[in-house]
Amino acid sequence: MKDNLYCIPIGPQHPALKEPINFTVTLDGDIIVDADLRLGYNHRGIEKACEERNFVQCIYLTERICGICSHSHATNFTLAVEELLNLEVPKRAQYIRMLIGELERIHSHYLWLGVAAHEAGFDTLFMYTWRDREIVMDMLEQISGNRVNYGINKIGGVRRDIPKEYIPEFLSGLDKLEERTLEYIKVAGSEETFVVRLKNVGTVPHNEAQNMCLVGPMGRACGLPCDVRKIDPYLSYDEVAFDMIVEQDGDVMAQAKVRLKETIESIKICRYILQNLPDTPLALEKVPRKVPAGEVVARYEAPRGEDIHYVKSNGTTNPERVKVRAPTLANWLGVLYGLRGAQLADIPLSGAGIDPCISCTERIGIYRKRKDSIEYIDWDWLREYGIEWYKKHKKVVR
Amino acid sequence: MAVNIEMLLGEIEKKWGGKYTKQRDRRFFLEINKDNLQSVVSFLKENGLYHLSTITGVDSGEQFEVLYHLDLQGEIITIRVPISKDNPQLSTITNLIPGAVLYEREVQDILGIKFLGHPDPRRLILPDDWPEGVYPLRKDWKYDRASGIIK
Numbered sequence: 364m365k366d367n368l369y370c371i372p373i374g375p376q377h378p379a380l381k382e383p384i385n386f387t388v389t390l391d392g393d394i395i396v397d398a399d400l401r402l403g404y405n406h407r408g409i410e411k412a413c414e415e416r417n418f419v420q421c422i423y424l425t426e427r428i429c430g431i432c433s434h435s436h437a438t439n440f441t442l443a444v445e446e447l448l449n450l451e452v453p454k455r456a457q458y459i460r461m462l463i464g465e466l467e468r469i470h471s472h473y474l475w476l477g478v479a480a481h482e483a484g485f486d487t488l489f490m491y492t493w494r495d496r497e498i499v500m501d502m503l504e505q506i507s508g509n510r511v512n513y514g515i516n517k518i519g520g521v522r523r524d525i526p527k528e529y530i531p532e533f534l535s536g537l538d539k540l541e542e543r544t545l546e547y548i549k550v551a552g553s554e555e556t557f558v559v560r561l562k563n564v565g566t567v568p569h570n571e572a573q574n575m576c577l578v579g580p581m582g583r584a585c586g587l588p589c590d591v592r593k594i595d596p597y598l599s600y601d602e603v604a605f606d607m608i609v610e611q612d613g614d615v616m617a618q619a620k621v622r623l624k625e626t627i628e629s630i631k632i633c634r635y636i637l638q639n640l641p642d643t644p645l646a647l648e649k650v651p652r653k654v655p656a657g658e659v660v661a662r663y664e665a666p667r668g669e670d671i672h673y674v675k676s677n678g679t680t681n682p683e684r685v686k687v688r689a690p691t692l693a694n695w696l697g698v699l700y701g702l703r704g705a706q707l708a709d710i711p712l713s714g715a716g717i718d719p720c721i722s723c724t725e726r727i728g729i730y731r732k733r734k735d736s737i738e739y740i741d742w743d744w745l746r747e748y749g750i751e752w753y754k755k756h757k758k759v760v761r
Numbered sequence: 762m763a764v765n766i767e768m769l770l771g772e773i774e775k776k777w778g779g780k781y782t783k784q785r786d787r788r789f790f791l792e793i794n795k796d797n798l799q800s801v802v803s804f805l806k807e808n809g810l811y812h813l814s815t816i817t818g819v820d821s822g823e824q825f826e827v828l829y830h831l832d833l834q835g836e837i838i839t840i841r842v843p844i845s846k847d848n849p850q851l852s853t854i855t856n857l858i859p860g861a862v863l864y865e866r867e868v869q870d871i872l873g874i875k876f877l878g879h880p881d882p883r884r885l886i887l888p889d890d891w892p893e894g895v896y897p898l899r900k901d902w903k904y905d906r907a908s909g910i911i912k
Contacts, residue, residue, distance in 0.1 A: 576860030
């Protein structure tokens with residue numbers, strides 16, 4: 364390495380990171396010459412674990428791939444299994460799945476705006492967005508009893524209904540959210556300090572975005588028309604009117620615009636669903652436990668982008684293979700590209716730009732113990748240490 | 762102008778052999794020989810299939826299968842490439858689709874399939890101290906959890 368270059372590891376544990384990931388950046392002064400990443404600090408072996416569980420258990424397992432877009436993974440998996448079983452799911456169930464999906468998108472985009480504002484040093488906006496996010500979190504809690512992991516899906520339908528008396532309340536909540544979102548579009552687009560901080564950060568040109576196969580709001584910020592709800596409609600998205608938001612600039616500002624405008628579209632979809640809930644049963648009465656042999660590729664537009672599941676069945680109650688590709692994995696290449704040539708201080712913003720969800724990205728790999736290791740702390744050592752510590756500090760803990 | 766996927770796939774069948782099936786609307790499967798992978802992918806890319814959704818590795822018992830899920834404005838072609846277990850390697854497609862870099866590394870980690878000519882074949886997701894030659898998603902691999910008894 365040349366004398367004037369510095370190589371700095373950031374993560375997996377670092378004050379600027381919220382989840383474990385490792386970036387190695389090569390710096391020339393304050394300018395990033397090269398960036399590299401290492402994943403795997405949060406792998407839980409979910410794909411392998413799916414093979415040892417039955418299809419019903421897998422719904423709940425896939426729901427736990429991610430905390431924010433839990434409904435996306437569970438719905439996508441359920442859709443895949445339903446396609447293998449050749450089931451026609453009742454309309455009301457499809458609409459309720461869509462409603463939860465869109466409410467999830469609203470809360471995820473609000474969360475992103477808060478995080479981006481925080482990384483840009485605009486903490487007032489962060490506080491306001493997270494306050495307003497509670498409106499949608501309360502709705503989700505009212506429907507499902509949970510703020511995350513809603514547990515709505517089952518094979519052949521949904522588990523919870525939307526009672527009539529909730530609807531006026533939800534509609535007024537949506538009105539409030541729409542008003543606030545329009546306000547944030549105005550603030551984020553006109554507040555000069557915020558705009559200057561986000562403009563030209565982490566820029567990815569259109570053709571590079573195409574080559575790197577970027578997805579979701581990041582892809583759409585680079586001008587790729589890649590909204591799965593529009594191009595490959597699932598559930599009943601072909602019956603609802605909404606626009607695909609595409610921007611051309613490819614920087615974090617464009618991503619903010621895409622997400623904010625998408626929130627408005629999501630509110631429109633929710634409103635349509637609440638006003639037009641079909642009157643059908645919630646789920647099919649009988650669903651076979653054994654799934655016929657076959658394979659399915661299912662796609663879902665999660666808040667962070669295209670989520671793709673490949674499910675293969677061998678005719679038993681357990682899947683033969685489940686493959687999950689969460690949107691964040693597809694977008695890392697774009698982040699690394701945007702970092703090259705940027706300043707060190709842009710790392711949190713560029714990273715936050717794709718709304719990274721590291722747990723989503725990581726599913727395989729199991730902790731392995733190692734003897735006489737100096738660099739690594741293994742599980743046994745950690746456990747012994749924990750037991751010893753609690754013995755010594757009994758009084759402190761109680 | 763909309764590209765007719767079935768015409769493309771028919772052309773591939775004629776030129777490079779293989780077989781395609783239409784599963785339902787917007788879902789196509791195409792099985793090809795691993796020697797033709799480069800030519801088929803570059804042919805598809807010339808016709809607008811630049812988006813690779815992901816690469817799936819499957820251990821189907823006697824052989825491995827590598828599945829490339831390519832997207833054309835909502836229609837997915839899944840290219841299935843069977844490879845033998847004795848010699849699990851095939852050529853990379855990162856020269857054609859740079860977005861495949863991480864996906865190929867993931868498949869290499871978990872199934873031990875080598876992608877010849879990959880620009881950066883380091884480990885991506887397995888721990889640094891994971892033993893060489895152990896691939897967790899192969900069917901013959903089982904994980905024995907260390908018994909965790911708290912005294």
